[in-house]
Every structure is written in structure tokens, then in C-alpha cells.
Amino acid sequence: MPALEQAATAAPATVGFIGLGTMGLPMARRLVEHGYTVRGFDPVEPARAALAAAGGVACASAAEAATGADAVVTMLPDGAVVRAAMLDGPAAAAHAMRRGAVLIEMSSSAPLATRALGDALAQAGIAVVDAPVSGGVRKAEAGTLSIMAGGDLDVIAQVRPVLRAMGSNLFETGALGSAHAMKALNNYVSAAGLIAACEAIQIGRAFGLDPVVMTDILNASTGRNNTTENKLKPFILTERYDSGFGLALMTKDIGIAAGLADALDRAAPFSHAVADFARQALERLGREADHTAVDRYLKLLNGERDAG
Numbered sequence: 001m002p003a004l005e006q007a008a009t010a011a012p013a014t015v016g017f018i019g020l021g022t023m024g025l026p027m028a029r030r031l032v033e034h035g036y037t038v039r040g041f042d043p044v045e046p047a048r049a050a051l052a053a054a055g056g057v058a059c060a061s062a063a064e065a066a067t068g069a070d071a072v073v074t075m076l077p078d079g080a081v082v083r084a085a086m087l088d089g090p091a092a093a094a095h096a097m098r099r100g101a102v103l104i105e106m107s108s109s110a111p112l113a114t115r116a117l118g119d120a121l122a123q124a125g126i127a128v129v130d131a132p133v134s135g136g137v138r139k140a141e142a143g144t145l146s147i148m149a150g151g152d153l154d155v156i157a158q159v160r161p162v163l164r165a166m167g168s169n170l171f172e173t174g175a176l177g178s179a180h181a182m183k184a185l186n187n188y189v190s191a192a193g194l195i196a197a198c199e200a201i202q203i204g205r206a207f208g209l210d211p212v213v214m215t216d217i218l219n220a221s222t223g224r225n226n227t228t229e230n231k232l233k234p235f236i237l238t239e240r241y242d243s244g245f246g247l248a249l250m251t252k253d254i255g256i257a258a259g260l261a262d263a264l265d266r267a268a269p270f271s272h273a274v275a276d277f278a279r280q281a282l283e284r285l286g287r288e289a290d291h292t293a294v295d296r297y298l299k300l301l302n303g304e305r306d307a308g
């Protein structure tokens, strides 16, 4: 039985985990709970300390985390950071990985760059599965993420137990990069729904509608979406804007979707409009802003108009 499948029963397999941020840390904790030896790296010291407190091994570099690993998980801001963590310089993970080990690339990254990374790592005998996730921090903590997986079916089968420890839905999407394409397209649709819902609430409020009543009606009607069901009341109407998914990450994802349309020579004017809106909101609100703060950006635009 391959080592990764033995974890729950016999000698635990070893997983390197690179990127212990909002999502990565709870996902790494799930692997520890499932019996894996988890060797984690993040440049942020408190993140490494939190992994160690949960029973993982805190490592000083990506290469150290990858040493002796059967699989390495990356959960990083984007594909450029992943490529650097895998390949750039002596502290990069690929140098420490054995032939036959698997990279499970779980960040939301650009699909064509993922294919290029797969080609580069194949030369070192390292297979790659792209396995981005859907669902936020709470689903990461509960191990109930939806995971899309692209790549060779045998390699996906090899790492399935690792994926199952972090997610309850697993979809196979096709060749390497296809899961990253699917993830970006999903987040584009989700972002379009977020912006539409925030605009509608603000227009309705200006007309005299009650935002709470509007939310209830949207949720009982055809305008219902993930934002109306899960974000309007807790994060947007309260102006808390702290859902845990950054505006910078959302903007990156929409840009990937719009860029993919360009690369495939598809007419996609709406995805470009959504991407432009997100970029402008990010420029105005800054990189620390939550994605739900696009509502605040709309309020700023309206304030400027009302003042002018």
C-alpha cells in the first residue's frame, strides 16, 4: 500500500506543507489529526508556532519541510509564489523532494503557469496535482472543503487520502491545470454575484427599501446566491467586512479567469468588467481589505458622487 494511504492505519506518511496562512494552517491541522507527520513552513513565525502547537513539525525553509515527504502541499497566495517556493534557490522545496514524491498545489493559481510548473518538476521526477479548494476558513477547520483535482488519474488516486482528510467533496476535472481553471471561473462567478448583490442593496436602500427585508426576499427569489445567503447579513449589512477571504485574492482569481478568456481568444466582456471593478476597489481599499469590502468601495463611490 502506498505510504500516503497508510497514514490512518500504520506508520504515518509524511506531508510537507508550505504556506500556513488563513487556509493553510487549519488544513495542515486536519492532516495532523488524520495521523500524518506534517512538516510545515511559512515565513511568519507565529504560523509555524501554531503548527507546532497542533502537533506538526515547524521547519525553517520550504526545502526543510519537503525533506522526507511523500507529498508536499502548497497553499500560497498565487502560482508565482508557488513556483519560487518550489524552484528558486537552495531553500526551494523541489531540491529536497525525492523522485516519485507528489506536489499537491492547492493554492488558487493560473492554470497555464501550473502546466509549465508541472513540466519543470517532471524533469526532477516530481508529479503535480492541482487541487484548489472552495469553502472558507470554517470549512478548512472542519475538513469539509470542496476540492477540485487535475492531473494524472493515478497520481490523484495516490494522494486521495490526503485530499480526503481536508475535504468532503472531491471532483476530478481533467488534465493538470484544469482544476485551477475551474477554481478561477468559479470565483469569477462568485465575485460577480457579490458585486451585483452589494449594488442592488445600495440602490434599494437609496429608494427606501429595507436591506434586511431585501436580503430575505432575494434569498426566497431568483436573485439568491452565495453572497445573499452567507455574506450580506453577517459581513456586509453589519459593515464588519471580515469574512476571511481577501480582496487581493479575489481580484487575482477574477484576473486569472479574464486572462484565460484572452489566452483562449474568447469574447468575455463581463469578466473583464468585473476584473476592472475589483482592481479599482483593491487600489482604493488596500491589500488588507476583505473581499466583502467591495460594498464599502461602492459606498465611497456614492459618497463622492453625492458630495460632488
Ligand code: NAD
Pocket: 018, 019, 020, 021, 022, 023, 024, 041, 042, 043, 044, 047, 062, 075, 076, 077, 078, 081, 085, 106, 107, 108, 109, 133, 134, 135, 136, 137, 244, 245, 246, 249, 250
Ligand atoms: P493567506 O495570505 O492567509 O496565506 C498565505 C500564506 O503564505 C501566508 O501565511 C504567507 O506568510 C505564506 N507565504 C507567502 N510566501 C511564502 C513562501 N515563499 N513560503 C511559505 N509560505 C509563504 O492566504 P489564504 O487565505 O490562506 O489563501 C491561500 C490560497 O488559498 C490563495 O491562493 C487563495 O486564493 C486560496 N483560497 C483562499 C480561501 C479563503 O477563504 N481565504 C478560500 C479558497 C481558496
